[in-house]
Amino acid sequence: MAEKVRRVELAISLVLRIGVVVSVAVIAAGLGLMFAHHGAYLPIRGHFSYKELTSKATPFPHSFASLGHSIAQGDGRGIVVLGVLILILTPILRVAVGVVSFLYEKDPPMAIVTLYVLIVLVGSFFLAGV
Amino acid sequence: MTPLDFVVSLALISVAAGVLGSLIGLGGGVVIVPVLTLLYHVDIRLAIGASIVSVIATSSGAAAAYVRERMTNLRAGMFLEIATTTGAVSGAYLTTLLPTRFLFVFFGLVLGYSSFATFRRRHADAPLTVSNDRIANYFNLHGSYYDPAEEREIAYKVVGTKPGLALMYAAGLVSALLGIGSGALKVPAMDSAMHLPMKVSSATSNFMIGVTAAASAGVYFIRGQIDPIIAAPVAAGVLLGATFGARVLGRVTSKTVRLVFVVVLVVISLEMLQKGIFP
Numbered sequence: 477m478a479e480k481v482r483r484v485e486l487a488i489s490l491v492l493r494i495g496v497v498v499s500v501a502v503i504a505a506g507l508g509l510m511f512a513h514h515g516a517y518l519p520i521r522g523h524f525s526y527k528e529l530t531s532k533a534t535p536f537p538h539s540f541a542s543l544g545h546s547i548a549q550g551d552g553r554g555i556v557v558l559g560v561l562i563l564i565l566t567p568i569l570r571v572a573v574g575v576v577s578f579l580y581e582k583d584p585p586m587a588i589v590t591l592y593v594l595i596v597l598v599g600s601f602f603l604a605g606v
Numbered sequence: 607m608t609p610l611d612f613v614v615s616l617a618l619i620s621v622a623a624g625v626l627g628s629l630i631g632l633g634g635g636v637v638i639v640p641v642l643t644l645l646y647h648v649d650i651r652l653a654i655g656a657s658i659v660s661v662i663a664t665s666s667g668a669a670a671a672y673v674r675e676r677m678t679n680l681r682a683g684m685f686l687e688i689a690t691t692t693g694a695v696s697g698a699y700l701t702t703l704l705p706t707r708f709l710f711v712f713f714g715l716v717l718g719y720s721s722f723a724t725f726r727r728r729h730a731d732a733p734l735t736v737s738n739d740r741i742a743n744y745f746n747l748h749g750s751y752y753d754p755a756e757e758r759e760i761a762y763k764v765v766g767t768k769p770g771l772a773l774m775y776a777a778g779l780v781s782a783l784l785g786i787g788s789g790a791l792k793v794p795a796m797d798s799a800m801h802l803p804m805k806v807s808s809a810t811s812n813f814m815i816g817v818t819a820a821a822s823a824g825v826y827f828i829r830g831q832i833d834p835i836i837a838a839p840v841a842a843g844v845l846l847g848a849t850f851g852a853r854v855l856g857r858v859t860s861k862t863v864r865l866v867f868v869v870v871l872v873v874i875s876l877e878m879l880q881k882g883i884f885p
Binding site: 481482484485486488489492493495496499500503504506507510511514524525526527529530531534536538539552553556557559560561563564565566567568571574585586589590592593596597599600601603 | 607608609610611612613646647648649652659662663665666667669670671673674676678680681684685687688691692694695698744745816817819820821822823824827828829830831832833834835836837838839841842845849
């Protein structure tokens with residue numbers, strides 16, 4: 477029993493760690509590109525205010541079509557958003573790994589519980605119209 | 607302030623938010639939202655989008671360590687996610703039906719009471735050795751963890767799964783409706799209602815908040831609330847802070863974790879009441 481739980485724990489911990497490392501690497505690369513492409517962002521005492529990037533009118537990708545377009549152009553913004561999406565998908569992936577692990581460890585009640593959570597999560601993305 | 611100053615200063619604040627959030631099982635939104643709106647004058651919609659990113663970052667960053675060190679009660683966490691995810695999805699539909707001001711006042715009072723209940727248990731949090739809870743026994747939600755501060759293995763039994771599930775449903779609902787307070791209800795649900803040890807409650811809440819937040823993250827992305835220049839320093843800083851904070855939880859005593867949690871809970875409760883009464 478304890479050993480079964482241990483194997484599920486290690487699998488889930490591994491998924492979380494991979495998700496975290498990959499998303500940080502992608503976000504850092506995107507941020508680097510943003511500053512490399514826009515010299516005005518860099519000076520510590522420049523005239524360019526960050527507020528131009530955090531106002532309501534600031535353009536940034538918020539659909540899969542615009543995200544794909546932005547990444548294809550090598551735009552840092554799109555790459556950062558991709559990294560954030562990897563971060564958002566990490567908990568969902570760890571639920572999926574939970575389902576598989578509980579099935580593999582022959583624990584049907586917990587596998588059903590985890591499967592329900594996975595269905596609700598995936599459903600929520602479709603309901604949002606992603 | 608140029609974009610570089612903004613990114614560097616926000617990343618440093620985010621590290622602090624990640625340490626605090628991972629220690630007491632909250633998402634760090636309690637720090638990120640006021641900092642972004644009051645200090646940087648960022649639009650509240652973008653601040654809430656950044657808060658969701660910080661919740662997921664705290665959760666994944668800290669849980670990777672907590673799960674490996676067996677501080678998280680994996681089975682109880684996954685079982686209770688039934689209620690939090692259902693609450694989060696139903697909350698998305700109730701947004702238009704329920705008046706936000708009333709919700710802020712209601713949950714402000716609920717959290718005020720929770721902070722009192724959590725504080726009251728500071729002397730009486732010895733783990734249970736027997737449980738007659740049929741659901742907890744059927745799913746075998748009981749557990750044990752190694753406490754580095756006390757240098758011993760601590761076994762505990764779980765009770766009160768029904769009130770626990772009800773509170774978790776409310777936690778999912780409130781996080782979808784108000785964008786805050788998901789971990790604030792989860793920790794008292796596990797600590798007061800289900801009698802999990804305080805550190806296990808915090809680590810398990812940390813594990814669960816990422817899934818609750820992911821259930822509403824899709825909506826925030828499509829609505830354009832995830833601005834890359836805000837999300838990048840928040841995600842990177844919080845992940846770093848949470849990884850560090852996860853090392854702290856083992857060493858401090860349960861009582862310290864409890865007291866820090868109570869203080870933060872009182873602040874959140876007052877903040878909610880203020881938003882409901884003087885919006």
